[in-house]
Amino acid sequence: MSEKSDTATLKIDGQTIELPIVTGSEGDRAVDIANLRARTGCVTLDPSFMNTAACYSRITYIDGEKGILRYRGIPIEELVTKVRFVEVAYLLVHGELPNEEQRRNFSALLNRHSLLHEDMRHFFDHFPQGAHPMHILSTMINALAAFYPNVDLKSLDADVELSCARLISIVRTMAAFAYKKSIGEPVVYPRHDLSYCANFLNMMFDSPIQPYQIHHDAVRILNVLFILHADHEQNCSTTAVRTIGSAQVNLYATISAGISALSGPLHGGANQAVIEMLRMIQEDGDVDKFIRMAKDKNNSFRLMGFGHRVYKTYDPRAAIIKRECDAYLKRIKYHDPLLDVARRIEETALTDPYFVDRHLYPNVDFYTGILYRALGIPENMFTVMFALARLPGWIAHWKEMAGAGTKIVRPRQIYIGKTEEETSGVMANREPQLLW
Numbered sequence: 001m002s003e004k005s006d007t008a009t010l011k012i013d014g015q016t017i018e019l020p021i022v023t024g025s026e027g028d029r030a031v032d033i034a035n036l037r038a039r040t041g042c043v044t045l046d047p048s049f050m051n052t053a054a055c056y057s058r059i060t061y062i063d064g065e066k067g068i069l070r071y072r073g074i075p076i077e078e079l080v081t082k083v084r085f086v087e088v089a090y091l092l093v094h095g096e097l098p099n100e101e102q103r104r105n106f107s108a109l110l111n112r113h114s115l116l117h118e119d120m121r122h123f124f125d126h127f128p129q130g131a132h133p134m135h136i137l138s139t140m141i142n143a144l145a146a147f148y149p150n151v152d153l154k155s156l157d158a159d160v161e162l163s164c165a166r167l168i169s170i171v172r173t174m175a176a177f178a179y180k181k182s183i184g185e186p187v188v189y190p191r192h193d194l195s196y197c198a199n200f201l202n203m204m205f206d207s208p209i210q211p212y213q214i215h216h217d218a219v220r221i222l223n224v225l226f227i228l229h230a231d232h233e234q235n236c237s238t239t240a241v242r243t244i245g246s247a248q249v250n251l252y253a254t255i256s257a258g259i260s261a262l263s264g265p266l267h268g269g270a271n272q273a274v275i276e277m278l279r280m281i282q283e284d285g286d287v288d289k290f291i292r293m294a295k296d297k298n299n300s301f302r303l304m305g306f307g308h309r310v311y312k313t314y315d316p317r318a319a320i321i322k323r324e325c326d327a328y329l330k331r332i333k334y335h336d337p338l339l340d341v342a343r344r345i346e347e348t349a350l351t352d353p354y355f356v357d358r359h360l361y362p363n364v365d366f367y368t369g370i371l372y373r374a375l376g377i378p379e380n381m382f383t384v385m386f387a388l389a390r391l392p393g394w395i396a397h398w399k400e401m402a403g404a405g406t407k408i409v410r411p412r413q414i415y416i417g418k419t420e421e422e423t424s425g426v427m428a429n430r431e432p433q434l435l436w
């Protein structure tokens, strides 16, 4: 970040004030209004933070107009071809890619803390049949605070490191256990000889009657998907993490809040919603009808997996996933009719003025579900996969927020409710209640 380089002039109530403009390392500019209320009595109004930078950050850079996404300065296109997810997790959390020794130590730490406390395993028995795995996951992560030392912003660095590694590792075990429970199979424990993604696939699909064959291709695809989901700066769930963390809540509760935010269909839940939509369109057979519905302001239907608050061009993650999806399905000779539907929707939407004018392109979720299906991941686990991948990002933001000495997040509002004058007399005929 460069120093404040310029000022903006604001005229208000006959007074002219200068507001500093700050410039980021990639040239993003912002008017710093932190002292505006103290100087003028005014706050700024920006519902849903359409135009508000809530913090400085060194983690992820996005250029939504050009379709650029970089973690710690490195383009995702390079990361997906040259490193594994665990290295990206290290990069996000620590700020640099690990050298060979750091990578080995980090992997060893993940392995050491991959087992779930046995008492927690019984929790899975008490969720109702059909409970969504995202609800199970957020509950289980919250419960971690009762089993493992509580880590908050005041904890020692070493405890924070250990808890972050434990989270990245153990949540993967929890996710696989939740799946095994849901299909009534015995859980499969993590293995030290397997890499992070291979371990996850093995815990998901190995069974006493049919050992799981780990395929290099599947492991690579999972690495790519996890890397592409690992961080996305100040999205809804990360903002939840930073906001809740600012109240000095423990790390587990903070991450649990991030998982809850992610579960919504307008956010991480969209990957499951896309598949449900594609299936509905496939069964109906009339793609154009659904495109019309998506454009109709009187219809709540939206093209799931389309549009993005920040990207006003093709989401660079979607571009990679689409490519990988085509290649992987061809390699494993798997024909998914939903991919045909997805392609037709994309072709139609990208030439339709409604979508073109609004800059609505496929986002990360549009093709992701098709790849997960090809890997054998059930639909209700899609958003859990997103959560596993996003953990390093949330943790990196939690650490950055803590390190910056962030004050508790507390926006203001413009009150538009009743005035005292408007309610005068409402209480006039009521006697004071001495006993309740």
Ligand code: ACO
Binding pocket: 265, 266, 267, 268, 270, 294, 295, 301, 302, 303, 304, 305, 306, 307, 308, 309, 310, 358, 360, 363, 364, 365
């Ligand atoms: N289908 C049809 N129309 C859409 C879509 C869509 N998927 N997305 C946006 N639009 C339209 C809106 O109706 C609006 O039109 P208008 O200007 O005529 O009123 C315009 O495009 C702008 O949309 P907003 O909702 O104002 O954009 P916002 O930035 O608030 O929302 C969001 C972004 C939530 C992603 C939205 O595009 C959407 O609902 N997409 C579908 C859900 C989805 O795929 N979510 C995953 C996002 S990626 C992620 O979180 C990992």
